[in-house]
Amino acid sequence: MSEGISHRVGEVDLDAMMRAVVRKVGVYNPHGDRDRLWQAFRFGNEAHAGQLRKSGEPYFTHALTVAGILADLRLDVDTLVAGLLHDVVEDTGVTLDELRERFGEEVVHMVDGVTKISDIRSHSPDTRQAENYRKLVFSIAQDPRTVLIKLADRLHNMRTVEFLSPDRQQGMSRETLDVYAPLAHRFGLAKVKWELEDRAFKVLDPSAYFEVERGVKQSRTVRERVIEQIGRPLVDALSEAGIKTEISGRPKHFYSIYNKMKSQNVPLERVYDLYALRILVETKVDCYHALGIVHSMFTPLQDRIKDYIANPKANMYQSLHTTVQVTGGKFLEIQIRTHEMHERSEIGIAAHWRYKEGGANESIDFSRMVNWLRQMMEWEEDVADPREFMENMKIDLFQDEVFVFSPRGDLFQLPKGATPLDFAFEVHSEVGLHCAGAKVNGRIVSLATPLQSRDSVEILTSRNSHPSTSWLEIVKTAKARHHVRRWIRSTQFLDSVKLGREILVREIRKRKLDVDIDRDLEELGQQLGYSELDKLLAAVGAGDLTHAKILNRLDPSEKKSPQKLVDMGKDIYATFMRRRVSGVRIQGLDNLMVRYARCCEPIPGDEIVGVVTRGRGVSVHRMGCSNLQDADQERLIEVTWDVDADQIFMVKLTITGLDRKGLLADLSEAIHKVGVNIRSGDFQTDAELARATLLIEVRNLNNLDKVLKAVRRVPNVQQVERYQVD
Structure with a gap:
């Protein structure tokens, strides 16, 4: 044995x-x-x-x-x-x-x-x-x-x-x-x-x-009686139509019921499909025939009819679902599928090996499921941070599907909550990368609009349209996030390479060094752990590596003597200027990330200086910002204002004075009279003192000065200051 x-x-x-x-x-x-x-x-x-x-x-x-x-x-x-x-x-x-x-x-x-x-x-x-x-x-x-x-x-x-x-x-x-x-x-x-x-x-x-x-147990008797009352007539009607059937009833599992209670915000007794009736038949044609018979006997809820036979779920699940009203005004979900579909619904991908041992070829459903995984692994090659890969994977793994159509009638399957932007990348990566707008069911909609099953989606493209970081807040699929992030990384990398090269060229000339960037720096870069020259230059441009660390290796005899913070920035970067659409000028880098520092909130008219940050582009500060005292002098870059006449900037004011009736109204009126809008505000009193913090919209420093003068003329105002984080 x-x-x-x-x-x-x-x-x-x-x-x-x-x-x-x-x-x-x-x-x-x-x-x-x-x-x-x-x-x-x-x-x-x-x-x-x-x-x-x-x-x-x-x-x-x-x-x-x-x-x-x-x-x-x-x-x-x-x-x-x-x-x-x-x-x-x-x-x-x-x-x-x-x-x-x-x-x-x-x-x-x-x-x-x-x-x-x-x-x-x-x-x-x-x-x-x-x-x-x-x-x-x-x-x-x-x-x-x-x-x-x-x-x-x-x-x-x-x-x-x-x-x-x-x-x-x-x-x-x-x-x-x-x-x-x-x-x-x-x-x-x-x-x-x-x-x-x-x-x-x-x-x-x-x-x-x-x-x-407890709720499911208490409803068991009623459930069994309803299923018995419905099941027998159904079996008879299906038999008369020549359809061989097996009918069984089952309660939904507890976690599913709980989620429906939460999502619908209803008690247990008001969950429509607390239990379901399953009808198993021989063929796909029988499924649709049986559905017609069910609807002839009971009133269906129109928005609860789902055809997963024509549109299988990503996990190979196939079935017809309908919810009908039965005895006593109760609702019952009925699922109709073949025996083969039922087996696959319970053992899923495992069915592949059963059929494979029997000599069957690999099914299309199995190939699609495994290809999804292999596609994830291909995208993984472009993801340096495993946490980003984990996030991408969860997006595709944990969501239900919606089914939408292209204008030509092609069917696309997307996770629930997907947007037209996700659809664009599903059609083709190039369509997504150049997406400029979308029409859903013939109407122009926002790219952030959630798609619904049966929507017809048309993507409008433009050669001048490209991804932005805001797209990451819109897209839901791992595929779309992968392509958006990859595009952003590649453009930021090129910007960093360009800025890094110009920083080094300028400093080499200033030091009068006999250095060939493409020859000497490539060798030095390898010594510093950079396999390619562009990676070294990008590290300088992104602020991860200072020019001094590189050039002192080439010319160790010369060390930088301390200089004043502002003079240092001007001396090194005085000529790095060309037009920038963001409101400041930086040497020829149209796509470089530029942001205004929240600590000092510079506006046109302020003297400003840029700081090359680590991986976040250039941060623009007011010249007197206290945070510059701790900045690395070698990261400073000169920037100048270049703004459109109608460009708006946010400024926060702190106003203190003696409290009185109507003070806040008078402050608002004074600011309004100089043509400035108050975006938001906070007003507090403590004993006889009043303190207001206002966020206002201004165009430049001159505009702000008018506001400050107007506020100072308001009776009882003792002090008004432009807010800055210490």
């Missing part, structure tokens, strides 16, 4: 658990290699001998349960073998080479993929945890069976979560809800997703969980 000797530890019969796994496999895969499964059982059991779980059970019960869950998903023998052995490399002395010799490369690949994924803290800002998330996605992209093993592993851990400390329970439940349940959803594993969500929900919010549980 291939099972060999009995393995019983305490009250746990490991052999019996393994026999149950093998029986499951025999049902859906009668030709599966049972000897190979038993070989993996013996190997794993021996490797984990003596190890216990927090529950006190033998550790190998965990591996056996994981294998059982994988068998429930009807997976191939190799995946079950990997499930039995998924912890042996991490928790025992077994090596990958030993596994490779005994079980082959495919099993090793899966075990290694699972082993590399450590705990994921989805809300931790720590880069290491974000890197673990990246490893998870990479492992799945290499072999999607890795995610099935990891999900089975997490499901069993959640079934025994009560044996962990309260803090560990909270942490595991949070990451289950944030990462693993959405992964199960994305890969079409409905049952796994529901159980993960409900178990995590029970830990994270037990009072809400038990409230929903």
